[in-house]
Amino acid sequence: MDTMSWFSEKGVELKIEKDGRVFPVSNSSSSIIDCLISEAKNRGVSLQTGKVVTNVSCISGGKFSVKLEKRSIDYVEYLEADYLLIASGSSQQGYNLATQLGHSIIEPVPSLFTFKIDDLRLTELSGVTFPKVEAKLIFEALRTNVPQLTQVGSMLVTHWGLSGPVILRLSAWGARYLAKSDYKVLCRSFIGRFCS
Template sequence: MAGAATALLLCQQHSFVTANRFFSASQRKTSNTVISSKHEVLVVVGAGAAGVYAAIHAKTLAPHLTVLIFDKGYPLSKVKISGGGRCNVTNGHCADNMILAENYPRGHKELRGSFFNLHSPVDTMAWFTSHGVELKTEDDGRVFPVSNSSSSIIDCLMSEVKQRGVYVQTRKIVKTASVTNSGKFLLEIQQQPADHAEHVKADYLLIATGSSQQGYTLASQLGHSIVDPVPSLFTFKIEDLRLKELSGVTFPKVKVRLKLECVQRNIPQLTQVGPMLVTHWGLSGPVILRLSAWGARYLFSEGYKGRLIVDFVPDVHVGSLKSILSNHKHKFAKQKLLNSCPPEFGITKRFWSYVLQQQGISGDILWASISNVSLMSISSLLKECIYEVNGKGQFKDEFVTAGGVPLSELLCFERFHLTQWKARFAHVFSLPERY
């Protein structure tokens, strides 16, 4: 959840006063009228993870503030399907904020300062735990609810929304945003279906629309420039009939390296280690998603074509592979190759069969009969299996994009001393895109 959404906070430089109800049911039916409040109002555009979490914290830090969320769809819809339906909440291995910042492909320099010191993953985990959601940290650092269900996160957030008195308006789109002479934001809200429109005045505006074009449009209307967004979290499409037969096979740990024609220098981040999944269209899993994030701009410029080099046994030194295979040959000389794979490799029987097929080795021969040349070819494939990437996985909406409002145009990350609540608010919810 954390890091998967982008939010931009725009606000006036004065403190909160007592707030009241935003507007009544009868007012909501009014067409083409200006709806305002004599009390201070925060409008959040987008009911995703960032928007909802931001609204809750704003209301917590300023209880008398009126907080209203607008969204064209249902709240937290992407949270529901994130992490394979489990919801990856944050990272539990980076207690050092400096190290954590380095994991952001874009924006790590800006995040090294006071940003994470104000609200780190530790704070995020503590917040959910204090609100009744038990969390667990997996070996690769990903944090999930113990229930393994995103509904635990959704129920927690929506319960807080209700308890804090945050108003959520669905099937409504914020079409335009401007600033009045008095310094307030004037927003045009369109009901879905577009049968009428209303205008809302707000003292504070939080744009939390992720990669939606809506957010870019609003930011542009308010004077921000936009860096053209490109997909930044996707799977790799690979045309390999034998690989497709392995669909569903997982690898707990592989090392992958991406080679692209446009990249002539060594970029350490284009090599990643982690879990991988074979799909019917190619390769996926955390290690592929991280690689796509670091190579987002390069892959876009190359038309999502490149060469992927996979080390299926990264913990086994290349010099040890031949010894392991030779020892296995002598120990299991009378067994068929297909029925006996060295356990040191930690691979499935399906993948072992794939390795033998790729090297043209019959699985029916005995280990005693395999040649040293064949052992070397098996070693080579396990340590350096090459795939041609010829596209990215196709999704209706990309979860994450690289681009949007330049960080240089956001509130300076070193100036979070306006007030305690405002510092935390701007800090937590102006997250640049992580992946």
């Protein structure tokens, strides 16, 4: 079963935007959060807050031992879990826990960010949205064409550079290339075939 069908079965209808992004029909992220929390409770999942996972290990029977601590008081608790999902975002602690379990970590790089561009011409356009542009990342060292490095969508000019869905997708698909190039790319006009 795919993710969209799963949410639909749980009563959360989703919609796909023209640029491929998926949102709840309610336009409220709390619809997703409420659904996930409700399903976790229905399945007997223990949700705990205010505690930090400081150690994990594999134990007999394919289970996991999880060490929890509270930073504010002298408190340590051990849990036994059948399944373990480490979802810590970019926290170094999450990488350390995964490494404890024998996983290797590919060096993370920033993704989903806006582009800082020092150009007075852009500053003058700050706040202007272009509903449909084609934006492309060009790297001198990259000799092959990577289709995902060309994106079409809306773009917002900010006082520091460029933002909007098209830029965020470029920063996601081009994250490793951008990091390798020290975030220096060639810039070309984004005004092109979509202008009338």
